Amino acid sequence: MKKSSAAIAGACIIFAAAVPSHAAPAAAKAATRAEARFKSLYTEEWAWRLRQRMEDEEDDVHGNGIRPSLPRVDPATQQARLDYWRNVMRRLDAIAPASLSAGERINYAVYRAQIAALIDNQRFREYEKPLNADSAFWSNMAGDARKTFRTAAEYGAYVAQLNDVPRYFRDEIANMRAGLKRGFTPPRVTLAGRDGSIAAVTGEKDPQKLVFYKPFREMPASIPADEQARLREAALKAIREAVVPAHEELLEFMRAEYIPGATEALAAESLPDGKAYYQSKIAEFTTTAMSAEQIHQTGLAEMAKIRAEMLDVMRQVKFEGDLPAFLQFLRTDPRFYAKTPEELLMRAAHIAKRFDGKVGDYFGYLPRKRFAIIPVPPEQAPFYTSGRGGPGVYLVNTYNLPARALYSLPALTLHESAPGHAFQMPIALEQKGRPAFRKAYISAYGEGWALYTERLGAEMGMYETPYEVFGMLSYQAWRASRLVVDTGVHAKGWTRERAQAYLHDNTALSAHEIETEVDRYISWPGQALSYYLGEMAIVEARKRAEAALGARFDIRAFHDTVLNLGSVPLPVLRTRIDDFIAEGGKSPYPKED
Incomplete structure (x- = not known):
């Protein structure tokens, strides 16, 4: 089932279709049923996605919540995700966007583009390349250490997470090894020196100086002193016996296998199924x-x-x-x-x-x-x-x-x-x-x-x-x-x-x-x-609004309208500005008395 740019563009173009204002009551009932099916689908999928521990979603949804484990990234889990999202796409395709309300058509366009991208990432096995010259799974993992911890339970969960590092790293190494075998890696030249952040962990003799110990340097007074001492000792043990050895294993793999064996070609189109992958x-x-x-x-x-x-x-x-x-x-x-x-x-x-x-x-x-x-x-x-x-x-x-x-x-x-x-x-x-x-x-x-x-x-x-x-x-x-x-x-x-x-x-x-x-x-x-x-899409939208509205154009209302949308595909933004123009340049926020 091929999902590419055409799939995303199609979802956004479909968004522009509208239900006529004179639609019959039967059409309204059909729209209600379609919206219920759509809401049930995305609510179910989102809950499943959170259980999957999708890293890109976690900070937005859970704030400072600390999980006691790291994500599962093994091949069986990755295949299950692909199968699941393909089924979601089939169910989405059975819902006619024109039968949805204006607000739900925006949601549909955003959601369909999102699912299409997730399918493509799984289809091309992007998880076998969990690093680039800018960031990597091991450096991203340190993000929790910079959060604000408030309770003993959060500290305990973080200690459990540290103890899960060896399992997580080995799964990532296995994925990278599979990518290496089929020539799906970042180009070797872009990996030079990127092992330095791993070596910084393995080379530090004092675990208290590592970023992973940061939450334990200053702990809330609401946690009893003896509990603080216990948690600190548990953290040091996890860093010494789990985190550092996992980084040592990763460093050996990077230096002995991955960097020497990484592809020399630069182009994404040189990767397996490269033209489709780049598109x-x-x-x-x-x-x-x-x-x-x-x-x-x-x-x-x-x-x-x-x-x-x-x-x-x-x-x-x-x-x-x-x-x-x-x-x-x-x-x-x-x-x-x-x-x-x-x-x-x-x-x-x-x-x-x-x-x-x-x-x-x-x-x-x-x-x-x-x-x-x-x-x-x-x-x-x-x-x-x-x-x-x-x-x-x-x-x-x-x-x-x-x-x-x-x-x-x-x-x-x-x-x-x-x-x-x-x-x-x-x-x-x-x-x-x-x-x-x-x-x-x-x-x-x-x-x-x-x-x-x-x-x-x-x-x-x-x-x-x-x-x-x-x-x-x-x-x-x-x-x-x-x-x-x-x-x-x-x-x-x-x-x-x-x-x-x-x-x-x-x-x-x-x-x-x-x-x-x-x-x-x-x-x-x-x-x-x-x-x-x-940027070109926003500039073009503003020029159209200024030309259409003339003296009625209010830059504050335009900016508020763009920002109120949140992240959306660019065709959705264009259509929303069409509506903004039709509404006379009205702000999405009610005026205060």
Whole structure:
């Protein structure tokens, strides 16, 4: 049963069909029955998915809840998931979207695209490649250690989880070995040095210094002292006897088998059933039916527009020289770089607070959840992006300060904190009356929104110098160039060196960032395409709304409408803005008296 970009696009196109207002009572009854079947299906599947311990869902649903075990990832479990989701898709296909109410048609389009992507991930056995140049299952596992623990039961569950690490790691190693056997691995060049985060665990002699012990360093006073002592001793025992040996076994496997045996080819299309596999990644991350060639040509066209804007900034600052010379100047002049990690963090905090002074002019509904600004953990920082944000946090990478340009920091901060990820994600989670599956993140929407906010920063007056405007444009070029580089590598035979040269010649990114970014695109096919295509969809939607509504257009109502949707496929966003226009540009939130 083939589910690809056509399946996702089909689900979204079907969404546009509407039940006529003059529908007969019989049609209304049929719609009620269809909605009941649909609700029963997604409610049942979501409960099953949670029991499956799908890692991507857990934080959204359980918050700080700590589980006493790690996910099951063995082949039998993976096949059962594929069979289950294929059955879900068959049941979905038996429900006519046109028979659903407007709200449920949105849910249907989101849900069907989600199930199609899950099927494709299982069908192509994505679980046999549980790592890329950006992240890996062992580094992701440390996330629970950074949560806030409140009860003895949570601490006890976490100790049990630590004791489950050997089983979990062995299952992941078995999956990776199966992928290795059939040539389904990240390219070898992107794995260089990625074993360092494993070695950091095995090389530490004091288990109390490892991240896994972090929750036990300061425990709530509500837990009796003798209970605290018992839990601390149990944690140290689990780290010494389970966690560290599991990492030692993993390190041996990585160095002796996996990295030496990993595929040398870069292209996703060189993997087993590669063309279909890459198209499935395009569908998953862009929620469109675009081909690799269409995306590549879009990227080239957008890069030409951005380059013209860059040249305008160069003229403003009266730079004598061409674009490569200007980029070299930006990469090397010390005035553009922080001297200490604290300076970088403080500049990020200042930018975030400056946005707070402008927010009311551009947004009506504000999220309740605040966010902290913290440095990227040192064990991840060398291979991590410049920053990353989400509910409650804006991570700033303070590693290798000469690679972290201050002129790009305003754009980065808008993207990763507010009004980007640390703003949009909480708003999505705060919406009431929606199925739990709507909390899942869709990259084209979420990353598209965050990139849109970088452009919005110019409109808001967030860029105080032409250099900061250029930093924003460089970031726009960075994301547009991903359309060229990702498709170039995975569908057109580009080398790693050619991809790096393209970023070097068209953005102000540092050499370190260019290397880590290109390796990320190579090892994570399709993900990099979501950003710019998502931004283009939001910009296009806004232009249509402005043209149609004229003086009635309210930027706050438009932004509130986009954010109120939560993560949705891009065709769903387009249709919602059509409705926004038809409604006269009305905000989704009632006005307060």
